[in-house]
Every structure is written in structure tokens, then in C-alpha cells.
Amino acid sequence: MSIEIKNLVKQKYSEIAIQADSCCGATACCDSGEVFNIMAESYTKLDGYLPDADMNLGCGIPIEYAGLKEGQSVLDLGCGAGNDLFVARAIVGESGMLTGLDFSDEMLQKAEKNRSKLGIKNMDLVKGDIETMPFQSDTFDVILSNCVLNLVPNKQQAFSEMYRVLKPGGHFTISDIVLEGDISDFVKKSAELYAGCVSGAIEKKDYLDIVVNAGFTSVSIPKEREIFIPDAWLKEKFGSEATLGNARVLSITLTGKKLFKEVTS
Numbered sequence: 001m002s003i004e005i006k007n008l009v010k011q012k013y014s015e016i017a018i019q020a021d022s023c024c025g026a027t028a029c030c031d032s033g034e035v036f037n038i039m040a041e042s043y044t045k046l047d048g049y050l051p052d053a054d055m056n057l058g059c060g061i062p063i064e065y066a067g068l069k070e071g072q073s074v075l076d077l078g079c080g081a082g083n084d085l086f087v088a089r090a091i092v093g094e095s096g097m098l099t100g101l102d103f104s105d106e107m108l109q110k111a112e113k114n115r116s117k118l119g120i121k122n123m124d125l126v127k128g129d130i131e132t133m134p135f136q137s138d139t140f141d142v143i144l145s146n147c148v149l150n151l152v153p154n155k156q157q158a159f160s161e162m163y164r165v166l167k168p169g170g171h172f173t174i175s176d177i178v179l180e181g182d183i184s185d186f187v188k189k190s191a192e193l194y195a196g197c198v199s200g201a202i203e204k205k206d207y208l209d210i211v212v213n214a215g216f217t218s219v220s221i222p223k224e225r226e227i228f229i230p231d232a233w234l235k236e237k238f239g240s241e242a243t244l245g246n247a248r249v250l251s252i253t254l255t256g257k258k259l260f261k262e263v264t265s
Contacts, residue, residue: 016055039147039177039227039251043083048090053082053114055107058146059251060175063087065222066255067173071095072141075165077130077174078102078148082111085123088144098123099140101133131157135165143172147251150177150201159214163258171257172216177227178204181247204250216256223253 039059043049046063063084068074068091076084079100089098100123102108111125128134131154143162152158162172179201211219227249234244 016057038229043087046087046090048087050083050086050114050118052117053080053086053111055080055083058083058175059177059227060146060223060253062144062146062173062175062253063091065173065253066142066144067171068092068142073097073139073167074099075135075140075143076100077143077145077162078151079111079125080104080107082114082123082125084144084146085111086114086118089120089123094122096122099135100125101128101130103127103129131161133161133165137164138167139165141167141170143170143174145172145174145176147175147177149174153200155202155207156210156213159210159216163215166258168258168260171218171255173253173255175223175251175253176207177201178207178250178252179247180204180250201249204252208254211254211256215258217259218255218257220255221252222255223251225251227251 040056041058041061043054043061044051046061057080066088068088070091070093072092074085074088074092074096076082076088076099079085079102082100085098085100089096092098098120100108100111102111102125105127108125108127115123115125126134130149130152143166149155149158166172180203208219229244229249231244
């Protein structure tokens with residue numbers, strides 16, 4: 001089942017990358033009925049913002065709470081066309097190192113086109129799976145991600161991998177979608193709503209438990225907002241059975257730290 005979900009997500013986001021080039025421009029997707037753009041926040045006032053890299057697919061602006069510093073090594077999970085990477089580079093500078101990980105060839109091609117256009121040298125774009133990252137342990141100072149981890153079937157494995165590749169003393173700052181209450185069975189089984197970041201989301205408490213179980217400390221939520229998705233809109237787009245039930249859909253920006261290793265005598 002997890003392989004089917006990954007293939008579904010890869011297909012949908014590859015289609016979005018192709019559509020953005022062919023019919024919609026960089027900051028909006030063709031109106032095919034998906035939920036993708038409802039949750040996004042505007043990056044336009046941030047230093048380093050590149051319109052061609054903004055696919056309008058996030059649910060927050062994690063970089064605002066990431067505490068980035070010049071010279072840091074930053075990993076962006078599900079980097080897409082590179083939106084967070086270019087904004088991060090404006091902070092970490094030429095002495096920093098930016099790495100984007102994505103499993104969509106089409107998204108990585110857009111990111112590479114944007115990187116090449118600006119002549120950026122300190123940015124790597126890597127194809128790979130968040131559940132089995134192709135990086136050595138203790139590599140990055142900071143991990144960023146924007147509305148991606150809710151799409152990953154095995155979230156415990158994803159956060160364990162994040163813990164592994166962070167340097168001791170490093171931290172993550174991500175924006176993601178969580179739930180409070182139970183969504184309907186129809187929504188849970190909807191492929192479109194999984195790719196749209198709704199049916200793949202889990203209970204907020206369960207999400208936080210996964211983060212702590214992965215080993216992270218100082219876990220906090222500096223920003224939280226409710227995403228309003230009217231049942232009338234869902235039914236119009238997906239049919240009469242489409243309803244969120246009693247669930248609240250929340251965008252949270254979450255941070256957590258990997259402690260320094262203790263020195264034993």
C-alpha cells in the first residue's frame with residue numbers, strides 16, 4: 001500500500017510541475033479540482049524569493065522560524081522547484097550549503113533550471129526517498145520541509161531518518177498538516193485528497209508522539225492555524241460523500257532539536 005501511495009503522490013506532483021510550465025505559470029496550478037493551493041502562504045516579501053520556484057504548494061513558511069545562520073548546511077525535504085532553498089540561501093550565504101531532496105524528476109528539473117539560471121554553486125539537488133535518505137549520518141545543521149511529511153506513509157521512519165542525518169545540536173523546522181478529530185472514510189480513501197495533503201494527515205497528538213519517539217527534544221509549535229475547507233466545496237469537487245466530518249484541519253509549524261552526544265568517561 002505504501003508503494004501505491006508514493007507512486008500516486010509522485011504522479012500528482014510531477015503533473016503539477018509539467019502543468020506549471022505548459023499552461024499556468026510558476027505560481028498556480030491548472031484548475032483540475034485539487035486542494036493543493038488552499039493551504040499556501042505568501043513568500044513574496046522574503047529575501048531570495050524566486051517566483052519561478054514557487055509552486056504555491058506549502059502550508060506555512062517554516063523558514064521564518066528556522067533561525068538560519070550564515071554558513072549553515074540546510075536540507076529541504078520535498079524541495080519541489082526550490083522555493084525554500086532560494087530563500088534559505090539568502091540567509092546562509094555563499095559559505096553555506098543547500099541540499100534539496102525530492103523524488104519527482106519533473107520537480108527536480110524545475111529546481112535545476114532555477115539554480116542554473118542564477119548560477120548558484122552551493123546547492124545540490126538530489127533524487128531520493130524521505131524514508132531512506134541517501135545521506136550520511138550527522139550531515140546537516142538544519143532541516144526544512146513545507147507540507148510534505150503528511151504525504152509520507154511511514155512518518156516514524158521519516159522522522160527517524162531526519163534525526164539520523166542531522167548533526168548533533170542541529171534542528172528541524174517544518175510546516176505540515178495535522179488533524180483534530182476524525183475525517184470521514186471517504187476522505188481517508190480519496191487519492192486526490194491524499195495528494196492534496198488532507199487524507200494523509202494524522203492526529204496532532206500522534207504526530208507529536210512520532211517526533212518525540214524519533215529522539216527529538218525541545219519540540220514546540222511556534223505557529224498554528226486552522227485550514228478551512230468547506231464541505232460544500234469538497235462535495236462540488238469530489239462528490240456528495242466528500243466531507244471532513246468533525247475533523248479540524250490544522251497547519252502547524254513545528255521545531256525540534258537533536259541533542260549533542262553525551263561524552264562518557
